[in-house]
Amino acid sequence: MELEDDFDVLDPERLIQCPYNKHHRIRACRFPYHLVKCRKSYPNVAKELATCPFNARHLVPRADLSDHITKCSDKGFIEQDVGNQSSGFQRDQLNAVSTWQAPPCDEDWEAELLEQSDSPFIWGMSNSGINSSSTTFEQKNCLPSRVRAPEYFPYTVSWKG
Secondary structure, X not given: OHHHHHHHHHOOOOEEEOOOOOOOEEEXXXXXXXXXXXXXXXXXXXXXXXXXXXXXXXEEEXXXXXXXXXXXXXXXXXXXHHHHHHOOHHHHHHHOOOOOOOOOOOOOHHHHHHHOOOOOOOOOEEEOOOOOOOOOEEEOOOOOOOOOOOOOOOOOOOOOO
8 A cells, every 4th residue: 555655646647736725736747837826826825835945845834834844754855865975975076086187189280280281172172282382183082982972052152153
């Protein structure tokens, strides 16, 4: 029987009574959204209710809050988390010093810039000369055999005339 009750608590389709209006019965999966909406619709009732520090879905009268805190079923989850944190496991992970170092960089962008030619990049063409005085281009297809470059573009290139 307890096992069935645990599954019922996790059922997103179960109906929950709204704390602002007792005639509202909302599916559990929509309950947080409904609480926001009803809090705006019933501001006088919202002033009389307090939110449980362990579960924001628990809204109880302010006078009963201390009693609810001692009996709240979600209190165990928070205490368990606090216990895990105080055990030092997470604290040790946060204080661990990283030994990662960046790999050495062999790139020299300034040297690469000087080696580049002054000729512009043209798709499908490769520059046969390294220096800027050579303007001889050769056609080179770098595509795999099953893929071919288009013979014409779907638009007119202004510089091609």
